[in-house]
Structures are given as structure tokens and as C-alpha cells.
Amino acid sequence: MITFFGNLHEGHAPASEFYRGELVPCFEKPARAHYVQAQLALQGHDVRTPAADSRAVLARIHTPRYLQFLETAWQQWVALDTANAAVQPFPSVWPVRGLRSDVEPVNFIAKLGLYSMDNGTPLVEGTWRVVKQAADAAAHAAQLLGQGERGVFCATRPPGHHAGADFMGGYCFLNNAAVAAQALRDGGCERVAILDVDFHHGNGTQEIFYDRADVLFVSLHGDPLTEYPFYLGHADERGHGAGEGFNLNLPMPAGTPADRWFAALEVACERIVRHRADALVVSLGLDTFEGDPISKFKLSTADYSRLGERLKRLGLPAVFILEGGYAAAELGVNAVNVIDAFE
Ligand code: SP5
Ligand code: ZN
Secondary structure, rough: OOOEEEOOOHHOOOOOEOOOOOOOOOOOOOOHHHHHHHHHOOOOOOOEEEEOOOOHHHHHHHHHHHHHHHHHHHHHHHOOOOOOOOHHOOOEEEEEEEOOOOOOOHHHHHHHOOEEOOOOOOOOOOHHHHHHHHHHHHHHHHHHHHHOOOOEEEEEOOOOOOOOOOOEEEOOOOOHHHHHHHHHOOOOOOOOOEEOOOOOOOHHHHHHHHOOOOEEEEEEOOOOOOOOOOOOOOOOOOHHHHHOEEEEEEEEEOOOHHHHHHHHHHHHHHHHHHHOOOOOEEEEOOOOEEOOOOOOOOOHHHHHHHHHHHHHHHOEEEEEEEEEOOOOHHHHHHHHHHHHHHO
């Protein structure tokens, strides 16, 4: 399979993230991509560097002010104080209910809060370059499907599915799955389906397509009552306006075993078939793995082959986008099992 690997991703390697009020080493680290790339090479896949420019598609997915902020955030931070070059900025204040999010403050930390859903998404000097290249990979993958490829895998990081039109969160900055779906639409696909199998609900992707009928969003994830992102991902979120009926959430409790997860996957596949999609985008999070350090489903390495086989039976060309998955050493085998079985 043609796969994209970002050669810049080392530039996004934050030292630490908040966990229970303390700074701990980041779970979303460069080693994740290295393990995937090593396994892709071992299995003889065609690993390429993305060469498309996603800027036009990004402008259809994200707001101008958010893109402008993200691109310049590090410069703004260091302009405040050159000593900031060695400091990770974190938001500490957010425009919750009753506060205004329409006016962009001048204060940098207030801007960071405006454009963040959590304080768990550290931003460093190289972040923009890296997230832009991941979005470029998603756009390039969509182009290749337009040229007849049956499957393309973006082995990119950081992930994207928590990023909304106007905010970052959950280690995500630009929504790569949304970029792929929009690029497929712009390239002539009438209907696109996004299947999100990351352990965490893809709140950003859901939000971006919530009022649209052309892009179906289906997600299998940990119940938001107990799992991140907590504030979206319930079964009663079915879409809005023209998009009503084009959003399907299948939340499951922590500890869900593989058989129950695959039963939910059947429901997801049936809905995707009913959509009569021209192409599929898979938000391929591998944090459903039984050995994942931050998630609570119980899939085994062999189950990822089973997932790839099931997706192959949909008979649709597919863009796979790497999302979460933090058991770094196992990430390569699990990801490549999906795409090998799909092929
Ligand atoms: C893309 C993706 O998978 N994002 C996940 C974001 C999760 N953010 C919350 C992380 C909480 C870490 N909890 C550590 C538990 C260790 N026992
Ligand atoms: Zn996740």
C-alpha cells in the first residue's frame, strides 16, 4: 500500500503534558511514528513523503482565525519573552458558558485558551510545520484515491480527530481525517463515510460534519460519561439539520471485550453501506489495544487483522489516518495488521 510518513514529525516532541495536576512525559511521542514506519518498511510497503499542499482544504475545515493563530502561535509566545523559547505554554483560562468566544483576546494565554478544549495538547516550536505536513499527507492520500488507488495509509502524527473547526485538543491540532474527507468530496466523490475506531470519540470530526449529509461520521469509542473527551460522543447525537441521521455514535463501556467491539463494528459497517459512499476515511486509532497505557478496550494484535478484513469487505477505496495509540512498540504491528488485511 502507498503510505505517507512525515519526515518532519521529530519537530513536534513536547516534553510533558498535564496529568492529575502534574507534568508527566507525553504519551503522544515521536517513537510512535518510528515503530509504525519500521513495520511498514519490514512488510515492504511503499513509504513516501507527502507532497500535496493542504492549505485550500484546511481553509474549508478550520476557521481563518484558528489557522492564523496556530501558524504563528510559537512566534507570538517567544515574542513575549525570549526565555519562553525553553518553556511550553499551556492554557489556563477558557471561554465557557456565558463568556465570549467571538472576540480574540490580545493576551497570548487567553488566546491559547480560546483555541483549546483542554490543557493536554502541548504546542512547541515545530508544531505547525509537523501538523501541516500531516494534513498535506491526508490531502495527498485523497488525491491518490482519485487516481484509482484502493488504499493509502497516512502514518502521521500528531493525531487530528479531536481538533474542531476552531480549536485544538487531545493532542490534535489539524483534523487530518476531515481534510481527507473534504479533499475526497472536492475531488468528485459524492458521498464519503468516516469511520473513527480510535478509543476516544472523534469530537472534532463530528462537529465539523454535524450538519452535513454528504459526509457520514460513525464512531466506536469509550463512553464519554467516563472517558475523554467527556463532553461529546453520546448515542443521541445524530446530526443536525441536513445532517440529521448522518452521525452515528456507538459508545461502549470501559473494559469492552473484542467480541462486543466487533458487534458494534457490524452496526457501523451496515450504516456505511446504507450511505452508498464512494470512499471511506478511517480514523485509525490503535488505543483500543489491550496493552494501551491510557485507554480501556481489549483488542489483541490479531484483532487488528480482523478489523482490516472487515473493512476490505466494504469494497470501498479507503484513506487510513493514524490517530491515537500509545503502546508505542506494539503500534507498528497493530497498524500494519489493519492495512495488510485490507489489502
Ligand atoms: C488522539 C487521542 O487518542 N487523544 C487522546 C487524548 C487523551 N487525553 C487525556 C489523556 C489522559 C491521560 N491519562 C493517563 C492515564 C494513566 N493511567
Ligand atoms: Zn484516542
